[in-house]
Amino acid sequence: MRLRNFESDSEEENWQIIQVTKETGEIKDRIVKDQKIEKLLSEIDFSLIDQLLVAECQKSGTDPADEKPISRANFFITKKPNNPAQAEHHPLSRSIELNPENLRQQATDLGISLETWVLFTVFHETVHDYSFTKIQGGKEFYEAGSVGNLIKDLIFFWRKKPENKITRISGYQKTETVIKAENPEEPQNNLTEYRRLHEFFDEGVTDKIALEILKTYQQAKPDTVSKTDLEKLIKVYSSTKEKSGHGRAITLVDKVITDISHETGVGTETVWQAVKRGKMGVENYNDEETQKILQAELPANVYREMTR
Numbered sequence: 001m002r003l004r005n006f007e008s009d010s011e012e013e014n015w016q017i018i019q020v021t022k023e024t025g026e027i028k029d030r031i032v033k034d035q036k037i038e039k040l041l042s043e044i045d046f047s048l049i050d051q052l053l054v055a056e057c058q059k060s061g062t063d064p065a066d067e068k069p070i071s072r073a074n075f076f077i078t079k080k081p082n083n084p085a086q087a088e089h090h091p092l093s094r095s096i097e098l099n100p101e102n103l104r105q106q107a108t109d110l111g112i113s114l115e116t117w118v119l120f121t122v123f124h125e126t127v128h129d130y131s132f133t134k135i136q137g138g139k140e141f142y143e144a145g146s147v148g149n150l151i152k153d154l155i156f157f158w159r160k161k162p163e164n165k166i167t168r169i170s171g172y173q174k175t176e177t178v179i180k181a182e183n184p185e186e187p188q189n190n191l192t193e194y195r196r197l198h199e200f201f202d203e204g205v206t207d208k209i210a211l212e213i214l215k216t217y218q219q220a221k222p223d224t225v226s227k228t229d230l231e232k233l234i235k236v237y238s239s240t241k242e243k244s245g246h247g248r249a250i251t252l253v254d255k256v257i258t259d260i261s262h263e264t265g266v267g268t269e270t271v272w273q274a275v276k277r278g279k280m281g282v283e284n285y286n287d288e289e290t291q292k293i294l295q296a297e298l299p300a301n302v303y304r305e306m307t308r
């Protein structure tokens with residue numbers, strides 16, 4: 001199974017190349033200089049990260065081997081005015097933007113070095129890149145015009161026919177955009193309704209995998225991450241009541257793992273391996289049957305948290 005699936009109604013696949021060129025051009029216009037982060041990026045051993053994530057994908061039944069491995073070239077240090085995001089992954093062009101100011105602020109807030117926080121963020125975004133990705137209706141979307149200005153974090157697509165809906169799956173996250181009213185003069189201003197499922201859960205799984213990679217990376221290259229920083233991060237991410245908003249996503253994932261383990265009698269580590277496989281390769285996670293099973297097996301409050 002392919003890791004990335006950009007379905008289109010048309011046989012013409014040229015739109016992908018055109019759109020990737022356009023997207024990369026827009027990102028390049030936002031580039032800012034930051035010598036420290038540039039140096040950090042140039043020192044990262046991307047082949048090690050690639051090796052770890054390709055192995056995870058293969059266990060999940062997807063094969064990214066024929067794709068270009070992630071490298072320094074995928075990353076851009078950029079600035080968008082009034083954007084609180086620290087990083088952003090673009091699934092179509094596989095570009096990753098890093099915002100130096102917001103990264104510095106977060107490292108300070110967490111009380112860890114910028115080096116460790118940049119590494120963790122790079123790993124987090126790279127995990128998004130190796131998550132199973134499916135986009136339907138891309139060609140139709142680009143013909144209708146981009147809505148990139150309206151929504152900050154993600155790229156949206158919509159399908160004009162048959163139901164004015166576009167669906168995007170990235171790992172566990174499912175995004176649906178439905179056109180409520182069309183504006184033929186300015187298609188970018190169509191009135192759309194936007195639904196996101198499992199975003200929080202997917203972020204928790206992403207963080208948990210990124211933390212695993214950080215641990216492995218620290219063992220392989222002890223001089224790149226301080227042990228104190230690593231311990232601090234683990235503590236923040238396992239806390240249920242910390243204030244920064246981190247941790248809550250991972251603790252939800254851990255809760256789901258414990259509940260499934262309890263219901264099935266399967267060990268938590270086995271359940272976690274299955275959850276990872278679901279992110280990298282199981283296409284049918286969002287199907288009705290799986291949802292019914294989860295709804296029946298998990299406590300109501302956990303299921304509710306998981307779907308939001």
Ligand SMILES: [Zn+2]
Nearest residue numbers: 124128203206
């Ligand atoms: Zn994320």
